[in-house]
Amino acid sequence: MDEQKIEYFMQYSEIIPNFDAFMESLDKPQPYWMRVNTLKIREEELIERLENKGFKLEKYKNLNAYRIIDMPVKHPGATIEHSLGYYYIQDLSSMAPVLALNPQRGEKILDMAAAPGSKTTMLAELMREGTIVANDINFNRLKSLGGNLERLGITNVLITKKDAKKGNFGIKFNKILLDAPCSGEGTVRKNPWGFRVVGDREHKMLARNQKIMLKNASRHVNNGGIIVYSTCTFNPWENEGVVKYGIETLSLEPVYFDIPIPHFKGVEEWGGEKYEYGEYYKRIYPHLEDTGGMFIAVLKK
Numbered sequence: 255m256d257e258q259k260i261e262y263f264m265q266y267s268e269i270i271p272n273f274d275a276f277m278e279s280l281d282k283p284q285p286y287w288m289r290v291n292t293l294k295i296r297e298e299e300l301i302e303r304l305e306n307k308g309f310k311l312e313k314y315k316n317l318n319a320y321r322i323i324d325m326p327v328k329h330p331g332a333t334i335e336h337s338l339g340y341y342y343i344q345d346l347s348s349m350a351p352v353l354a355l356n357p358q359r360g361e362k363i364l365d366m367a368a369a370p371g372s373k374t375t376m377l378a379e380l381m382r383e384g385t386i387v388a389n390d391i392n393f394n395r396l397k398s399l400g401g402n403l404e405r406l407g408i409t410n411v412l413i414t415k416k417d418a419k420k421g422n423f424g425i426k427f428n429k430i431l432l433d434a435p436c437s438g439e440g441t442v443r444k445n446p447w448g449f450r451v452v453g454d455r456e457h458k459m460l461a462r463n464q465k466i467m468l469k470n471a472s473r474h475v476n477n478g479g480i481i482v483y484s485t486c487t488f489n490p491w492e493n494e495g496v497v498k499y500g501i502e503t504l505s506l507e508p509v510y511f512d513i514p515i516p517h518f519k520g521v522e523e524w525g526g527e528k529y530e531y532g533e534y535y536k537r538i539y540p541h542l543e544d545t546g547g548m549f550i551a552v553l554k555k
């Protein structure tokens with residue numbers, strides 16, 4: 255990692271537990287993870303097929319998620335099984351917001367910033383039946399989303415192209431996933447060349463937009479319904495700060511939840527701000543399970 259990035263991540267030395275291990279992990283290439291698409295194939299059948307081809311896979315707990323230890327191809331997407339939609343390449347950390355949302359058969363779910371659809375496709379796979387509205391503002395990313403839905407054989411998703419800050423979706427939902435656009439610090443291992451260091455001003459601007467999106471999410475969820483707010487960044491202004499706004503200004507209620515993926519609780523103080531309810535939030539760090547990073551909170555209306 256170059257000096258600029260080292261200096262950048264040092265701003266989190268007080269809040270990220272076992273910080274040396276965290277910094278070391280950022281320098282290591284991130285292993286690939288995959289999720290079996292049981293809408294198209296049985297888990298055992300796919301694993302047998304891939305292992306016969308020379309893949310070495312490690313199942314993760316009772317999830318249909320696997321760490322790819324070794325593979326006979328340069329990229330895990332370069333197989334016929336992938337083209338057939340039998341599996342989806344998705345980091346374990348990115349599965350956590352969907353597990354927190356806990357989709358159920360028959361629900362109406364809005365995925366407000368959905369493309370390219372890692373979480374939408376996982377929602378569809380877990381809920382089997384029901385309706386998902388998958389929204390994004392970026393046309394090219396929406397095309398990838400459409401391609402992924404088609405490849406995975408998912409037919410219960412409506413795609414919309416609205417601004418999550420102000421778009422009106424016409425109906426209310428039982429559950430909303432707001433996987434918000436963020437500074438993406440948790441993707442630095444996956445994309446070391448694409449990762450851009452940003453300053454306080456940009457973090458604050460992102461947080462402002464995230465709050466506006468959360469407000470729009472709150473307008474679209476039924477009373478008693480839940481919003482899962484997630485980002486793939488570590489910055490507390492974009493995480494605990496946005497959720498604090500949801501609790502104090504939008505009258506949302508934090509909900510305790512659990513996920514089978516190692517994590518730490520939310521931050522209580524950083525950058526001149528104090529935050530309550532840390533124990534309600536999950537922070538997934540790269541040095542815990544050799545993944546990317548993720549923040550997740552569940553809020554009830």
Ligand SMILES: C[S@@+](CC[C@H](N)C(=O)[O-])C[C@H]1O[C@@H](n2cnc3c(N)ncnc32)[C@H](O)[C@@H]1O
Pocket residue numbers: 348366367368369370371372373374389390391392395416417418419433434435436486
């Ligand atoms: C973190 S990514 C979403 C990843 C996606 N949930 C997944 O798991 O595949 C954030 C997304 O927000 C979208 N976005 C940015 N600004 C937006 C806006 N104003 N309204 C809707 N989507 C927006 C971006 O195009 C991007 O696809």
